[in-house]
Amino acid sequence: MTRRLVLVDGSGFIFRAFHALPPMTRDDGTPVNAVFGFCNMLARLLKEHTGTHLAVIFDAGRTTFRNEIDPRYKAHRPEPPEELVPQFVLVREATRAFAVPAIELDGVEADDLIASYAEEMKKAGGEAVIISSDKDLMQLLDAHVSMLDPIKSTPIGPDEVVAKYGVTPEQMVDAQALMGDSVDNVPGVPGIGPKGAAQLIAEFGDLESILAAAASGTMKPSKRRESLVAYAEEARISRRLVELRRDVPLPVPIDELAIAPLHDGMLNDFLDAQGFKSIKARLGLDGVAKRNGERLAEAAGAADAPAPAAPAADAPFGPYVTIDSEAELDRWIAEIRHAGRFAIDTETTGLNPRHAKLVGISVATAPGRAAYVPLGHEDGPQLPRPLALERLAPVLADPSILKIFHNAKFDLHVLERAGLADATPVDDTMLMSYTLGAGRHGHGMDELSALHLDHRPISYDEVTGTGRSRVSFAAVPIDRATAYAAEDADVTLRLWLLLRPRLRTEAALALYETMERRLLSVLLGMERAGIMVDRADLESMSAEFARRMDDIQREIEKLAGRAFNPGSPKQLGEILFDEMGLPGGKRTKTGAWGTDATVLEELAASGHDLPVRVLEWRQLQKLKSTYADALVGEIDIADQRVHTSFSQAITTTGRLSSNEPNLQNIPIRTSEGARIRRAFIAAPGKALISADYSQIELRLLAHVADIPALKESFAKGEDIHARTAAEVFGLPMEGMDPMVRRRAKAINFGIIYGISAFGLARQLGIENSEAKRFIDAYFARYPEIRRYMNETAEFARTHGYVLTPFGRRCYVPGITEKNPARRGYAERQAINAPLQGGAADIIKRAMVRLPAAIRDAGLDAVMLLQVHDELVFEAPKDQAEATAKLACAVMQGAASLSVPLLVETGIGANWSDAH
Known part of the structure; x- marks a missing residue:
């Protein structure tokens, strides 16, 4: 038997x-x-990649x-x-508790130890597997030494x-000497x-030959x-x-690295x-010594939180079924009807989603039980699209069957364009995760799978390739497509x-059911x-901004005393700090002067x-490229309209965000x-209506901090700023x-927003x-404000999150940081989140009720747009007044404060006039 030494970075x-966590x-705060x-x-x-050592x-x-x-x-x-x-220190203790040697040596790096152990194992006639994807270790690879990417679980060899x-x-080594490494200096x-x-290496050979040729x-x-x-010596040093x-x-001889049985007592104590507790329970520590890989499989989880139900934890991921016959499809439809719910994903x-073509649909009825229906692949056996969609339509439309998606809005757009417009009721695991923990972590399927299921799904890049070699999903072989797509449905169901x-159990059900889930169909309509x-x-605007940029650039060059590109941070830094000698300059890691917005x-x-002037120039450049130029490219040929996409699970506070185009960053008061x-206009015969909450965060501050003077002023309809003055x-x-x-x-x-005296001084x-x-x-x-701020910050330090007035948890990473800044x-963030999050909750409640x-x-x-505290509608001109009155009534009644x-x-006639 070949001896194999597994070396973990x-x-x-x-x-x-x-x-990741x-x-x-x-209990002691560690x-x-x-x-x-x-x-x-x-x-x-230890479960998946055991060796002999x-x-x-x-x-x-x-x-x-x-x-x-x-x-x-x-x-x-x-x-x-x-x-x-x-x-x-605790990680080293953990390693030893799992009966695995933890090795280090003063004066050398872990990579040198790994290289030396691999070399020694080769000399002894064995093999070495390095668990890492670090390029610094790739110089060791040959027929006897390989690497394994721990994230992708893919082998790395010479090829x-x-x-x-x-x-x-x-x-x-020669390539790295030439490239250098900014991270390691x-x-x-x-x-x-x-x-x-x-x-260079292909043409001249090794480093010394390259330097000699130069x-x-x-x-x-x-x-x-x-x-x-010029840099020959630097290359040699590199x-x-x-x-x-x-x-x-070697601090520990290889023979002493042979895999040993667990020591239950030591691991249990650790x-x-x-x-x-969750790891201990999954390990099933019962005093019976077993080899590492036999029991540790049950230990993998991603957080010490409620464990997945037993079927989700135990069922293997695959193999999955390809549905390429009518009989097979009918069997799965019967299974779906029997289950009363199923997970679904589109490829x-x-x-x-407005332009992508449907290639296939995956479904899952139980953990490990999933299948893929190919519909638009270039090669391979697959059902006729009309037949498959005709069979699936009644299932999607059946109100007694729950459809479970991850990021449902995308899939619903795709299904609608394929003729499957009626898919209710719907659950969305992305929105569930977001409702439970906004700001705690990301809510993408792959991240949640790693976090909750300790499983890394096949990535899209693995299936389609990357860069120039990427292929359309329609060109992916059906067997590979099945493994990827059905796994996504399987993961979604387990989540x-x-x-x-x-x-x-975490008091988030009402928020999910009455707000986030119901908002899905509203956003679908707005995007549509x-x-x-x-x-x-x-x-015209693009040309106007360009002219103004040219004028400002001439002023900039006059102030600088010479021509230069204001869009170049390097040139700007040299002008400001080398030539003009302005104070306060700081160099970045690359050695260049920092010239970001804060510095300017x-x-x-x-x-x-x-x-x-540079700040003005930059602002115009950003607006020109982001809106004046980019919006033209966003116009849909089919209807000559721009369709932004609203993201529901991004921000910590519950606010919606938008992209392609991003409408949240349009300046408000300039x-x-x-x-x-x-440039945003009403269609012929129609008008745009803007409905905007006035001073909503100040009103929420008066409410949550219980400030009598401000509450009285708002009740009287006074000028709140004059009253404050x-x-x-x-x-x-x-x-x-x-x-x-x-x-x-x-x-x-x-x-x-927690303004400081310095910030206020600069502003005024x-x-x-x-x-x-x-x-x-x-x-x-207003001592009530100080009390609210102190109590909110203390609550965040104790719980790790704050609550909006409507019960949304907004997690605050860094609240216990020792670094004062x-x-x-x-x-x-903690002080502002209940106010900004409360405003987000209120406008979402209004949006759910308005249709x-x-x-x-x-x-x-x-309803067309939602931007910050504003909603924008389009209505026939003769209905504009009635629409404005209705929107006002619904929005003002969205919450009782x-x-x-x-x-x-x-x-x-346009958004600016209505704003």
Whole structure:
């Protein structure tokens, strides 16, 4: 039997686990999310990739022999997060608790140890498998040493290295010496990337031959040759840095790495100490010593939370069925009817549901029981599309059968275009996950599968390829398509079995049922409707913005004293800090000056004109490219309208977002924003109606913080900013100085977002001390706000989330950070989330009610857009007034607060006029 040594890159596992899981602490407050994730990853590895010998290799420290070669090596790597530091020791303890050696050695990196163990195993006639996807280890690969990508579970050998980098494993050291590595501070040769390195090696051979050809003139003159000559020594140093040592003394002999049985007592004690009850339960620690791989399969989970139902945990993922006969389809339809619910997913030729063609449909009736119906593949046996859709239509339309999707809106668009418009009732596992934990983690199917099922589904890239080699899903062979598509339906059903009960136990069922699930059909209608834009006006706007950019650029160049490209951060940095000598410049990791918006705003606030003009130029450039130019390309040929896509499960607070085009970023109070909105027009014979909540977050602040003075002011319909100015500054409301009112308004809105004295001073153009006096006076007059802020931040620190007035949980990562800046940012998020999230909940409640209200009123109005606190409708001109009145009534009645809601409406031929 061939001896096989499995070498695990332990450091890579630790960081991957830490960043993949939400914060977790044990009873004494010690963070353990990385430890928990590491245990699960190790369990899965031991189940699927056991050898005869096994070890986990760790880095002993940051200083190694490479720092003697070049002190810059890894010098700018940030320190690990504070929550991760105490988990390094625990991960090593976990490794030993699972009866696996944990090996490290001072002065060398884990990669050198891995290389040395692999070399020793080769010499002994065995094989080595390295569990990592790190390119630094690829130089070791040959017939006896291989790698395994721990995420994709795909092997990496010499052929894969050649395919990805264009060089053999033996040539990787020279290629890396040329490319360098910005992450590790390996200098390399500027201007040479993977492709250039491969070309040079193919033409000249090894590094020294390449450098000799450049120095002697054998190589054709070029910038690349000049760099090779100038940076020859850097390349040689880089080679010494990236070449792995294969002669490191082995701390533990290979014979002592033979896989050992579990020691139940040690593992049991470790899991008890960490509070990992779910892992302990799945392991079934019963005192019977078993080999690692035999029991650890049951331990893999992704969070110490309610475990999946037994069938979802135990059933294998596949093999799955291809439905390519009428009889087979009928059997599955009967199975679906018997189950009363099934998971469903569509496969298409693209990601835009308005244009993608249906290629196939997958269904799942139980964990591990899934099938794929190919309908539009280029080759292979498949049912005639009309026949299959005719058979499936009654199932989708049957109100007694629940249809379970992940990201249902996409699939429903696709099914509708295929003629299957009636698919109710619907559940959506993406929305379930989002309702349970907005802000806690992502809600994509693959991420949820890893988190809850400890299963990595086949990726789309694995099936279709990437880059230029990517093929349409219609060109994927049916057997591979079945494995991929049916697995998606299987995963969706398992997630539903897990998440659906949690909606009730975690008090999220009402939010999901009455808001998020019902909003699906509303958003479908809005996306289907789209909105008309004026192509000619957009083209005129683009030219107008271009002219203004040219004018501003001339001003910029005059201020700079020479011509340069204001869109180039490098050139701008040189102008501002090298030539003009402005203070406050900071260099980035690449050595260039930082010139982001924050830097320019600080310089502008200090009275420098050039940054002001650059900010104006950048804003116009962004608006020109994002709207004036891009919107023309977004016009649908079929109806000459733009159809944005609303994302329901992105933001932490419950707000909707939009893309293609993104309408959330149109400036609200600028002339440019109004100019862009003017291009959104009503169809002939119709008008646009805008209905916008007025000061909704301030009203929610008065409500949740229970502020009598503000509640009274809102009840009376007073000017809230004038009232605040009168209360804070002791002035009469009558004849209020506009400047004083402006200051009160800035404080009112700024407080919601945790504005500092510095921020307020910059906004108002006053001294920090004066801004601090304003804020102190504000809190002295409204102590309820300070109490609300303190109590909300404390609640977030205790629970990890805050609640909107309607019960939505908004998770706040970083609320327990030790770093003051990051913790302060998280606290501001926590304070604002109930207000912004409450506003999002209110407008969603209104959106859910409006379609029926419009229908019951006999109006032909259609809801088109939702942007922040505003809804936009289109209606026949003679129904515009009635539509505005109805929208106002429904929106103001969407929630019962201790302050009245106010909605302002407008009507116009374009969005700007209606706004």
